[in-house]
Amino acid sequence: MPTPSEMETVHLLRAAVVELGLHSARFASRNGMHPTDVRALIALMDARRAGEETTAGRLGAELGLNSAGTTALVDRLERAGHVRRVRGQRDRRRVVIEVEDRAVELGQAFFGPLIQRSVELLRGYDEGQRAAIRDFLDGVRQAAAEGRD
Structure with missing residues (x-):
């Protein structure tokens, strides 16, 4: 209990x-977006930070969308100027989705103050406490992800 x-x-x-x-x-x-558009941009920015290429299939799987839904999402984001389809660097036969710098800047302008406030809060903890916070949050994230399937 x-x-x-x-x-x-x-x-x-x-x-x-x-x-x-x-x-x-x-x-x-x-910004005239659907909440799934925001989730997609976050996923693409996370992949960009990790140096990973994201295909439409991978993006759709991460968001829980079928092929048609993913195509509609990417088309919508592309029309809005938030992403572009490009040939993969590692495999030129693959088409990957890249987030445009404009979308990153838009997100930073809105979420930047919240990120900065979060960083300020974290600075109030020592490294051991921050490690415990990271472990806890990652554990909760993993527990929630187990329910995807």
């Missing part, structure tokens, strides 16, 4: 997730 302290932490995490979702929805609304 969870302790009151453990449940308080779980409820605070849930509240933070809800607020982050609302923040993301405000970004989507202000």
Whole structure:
């Protein structure tokens, strides 16, 4: 049975997730996007940071979309100037989806203050505490991901 302290932490995490979702929805609304568009851009930016190429198939799988839904999503983002389709660097036969710098700048302008505030909060913890926070958040992320299938 969870302790009151453990449940308080779980409820605070849930509240933070809800607020982050609302923040993301405000970004989507202000920029004429669907919430899935924002999730796609985040996935593409994460891949870019990791130096990975993202095909439409990989993006669709990550977002839980079928082929037609993924094509519509990428078409929509491309028309809006947020992504481009290019030949893969490693395999020129593959078409990969790249996020445009304009989309990164748009996201930074909106999410930058929240990111900066989050960094400021983290600076209030020592490295051991930050490691515990990372481990906890990664564990929750993994637990939630187990329910995808």
